[in-house]
Amino acid sequence: MKIIIAGAGNVGTHLAKLLSGEKQDIILMDEDDEKLEKMGNNLDLMLVNYSPTSINGLKEAGVAGADLFIAVTPDESRNMTACMLATNLGAKKTVARIDNYEYLLPKNKEFFAKLGVHSLIYPEMLAAREIVDAVKMSWIRQWWEFAGGALVLIGTKMRETAEILNVPLHELGGRNIPFHLVAIKRGNETIIPNGNDSIKLNDIVYFTTTKKYIPYIRKIAGKENYADIRNVMIMGGSRIAVRTAQYMPDYMRTKIIECDFNRCNRLTELVDDDVMVINGDGRDVELLLEEGIKNIEAFVALTGSSETNILACLAAKRLGVTKTVAEVENVDYISMAESLDIGAVINKKFIAASHIYQMMLDADVSNVKCLTFANADVAEFTVKGGSRITKAPIKDIGLPKGATIGGLIRNGEGIMVTGNTQLQEGDHVVVFCLGMMIKKLEKYFN
Incomplete structure (x- = not known):
């Protein structure tokens, strides 16, 4: 598969690194020579030093034979223009990174497709949705729903109160266990x-489990005493913060702390009247105490600095906040954030890459999620009639090492699987795998 990535910024370079190890034909283009040089020579990809809106540059990159053209520069207009040019020069499918929610409305989808922009991705909106999922429950690190919630994935950290510590998994309940x-x-x-x-x-x-058994998971994880979240404080008035405030459930009360006065005025126009906007420095402990952080169950740090977000979450933890979420865009800091036990971590690069990676797959995959703390991915495959995965029980299929089936959805109902489960045409199957292995699993579902 020939893939051209236009824009050697955070999202583009991260995606290029992920895909370069998959024996794909990857071309990364950017007019900034310094950005391209930072990629080094140890990756299996081609670097093209041209603007993505240059017709000659696109021809030089070989856009006429591209299966997928991805424009992820910081400039929305350039991304849209680059995709239009790429389509007219022969690219089969295009994806543009945007920051305008109106473009995503269903009524505009056909309009953009006619212009040559086949798919749109808005990383800030995707990140906001993940944040809201993360703060819905104080005791989880990650939450993800499959097939409208028929099956859910829960990631949670084991503390001393967990009932299932040091017990071999085969002793946890046998075949009727309500989770995988x-x-x-x-x-x-x-x-x-x-x-x-x-x-x-x-x-x-x-x-993985069904919603019916979430209280049971909470019990065995020893998290029953964690307070339910009703009050959320957001530090930083970024676009992600605005979207997060807009997506918060009605029963949650939200405060945004922003140090720039003009931005505060703008925030009051962008968020609902019941969202309180406070002009001040979220690192100021006295201000936090004054604004009632002792009564806050969730603290979300969304400034442009990964270091500031991590430190702010540490401070909030010390002040008694149960749940903290930090936006950490510097990938090198993610493991540090985990070692400091700050809570959930949001990374736009990982989120955007997961959605774009899904577009590369030949199998019918409706969801792909990169798990931030783990070098792993989760995908939701739809089983095709006559595919290899239907030929025998799961234990006899020979899935590659590092992959496991977490459950299935059949006729809208979430079902746990065992080695003897036989998959059928139309089943939605949740697959968990290490690294970027999803591409290798396609042959089982096609």
Whole structure:
């Protein structure tokens, strides 16, 4: 597959690094030579030093034979223009990064497709949705729904109160167990567990289950005493903060702290009247106390500085906040954020890359999610008639090492799987795998 990535910024370079190891034909283009030089020579990709809106540059990159053209520069207009040019020069499919919510409205989809922009991605909006999912429950690190919530993925950290510590997994309940433990993040290692593995203190454990059994997961994880979230404080008035405030459930009360006075005035126009906007420095402990942080259950740090966000969450934890979420765009800081135990981490690059990666797949995949703390991905495949995955029970299919099936949705109902489960045409199957292995799993579902 020939893929051209226009824009060597954070999203573009991260995506290029992910895809370069998959034996795809990757071309990264940018007019900034310094950005391209930072990519180094150890990646299997081609660098093109041209503007993505240059017709000659696009021809030089070989856009006429491109299966996918991805424009992810910081400039929305350039991305749209680059996609229009790429389509007219022969690219089969285009994706543009945008920051205008109106473009995503269904009535505009056909209009943009006619112009040559086939798909749109708005990383800030995707990030906001993940933040809202993260703060809905104080005791989880990650939450993701499949097929409208018929099956859910929960990631939570094991504390001393967990009932399932140091117990071999095969002793946790047998065939009728109402969850599937799909992965364990332990230190810097992600484990796809078997029956002989056990959960250790401070592991981040990923479960798939149905909504009916979420209270049971909460109980065995020892998280029943965690307070429900009703009050949220957001530090930083970024676009992500605005979207997050807009997506918050009605029962949650939200405050935004922003140090720029003019931005505060703008925020009051962008968010609902019930969202309180405060002009001040979110790092000021006295201000936080004055604004009632002792009564806040969730603190979300969304400034442009990863370091500031991490430190702010640490301060909020010390002031008694149960749930903290930090936007950490510097990938090198993510493991540090986990070691400091700051809570959930949001990274726009990972989120955008997951959505774009989904577009590359030949199989019918409706969702792809990159798990921020774990070097792992989750995908929702739809089983095709006659595909390899339907030929035998799951235990006899021969899935590659590092992959496991977390559950399935059949006729709208979430179902746990065992090795003897036989998949059928039309099933929605949740697959958990290490690294970027999803492409290798396509042959089982096609």
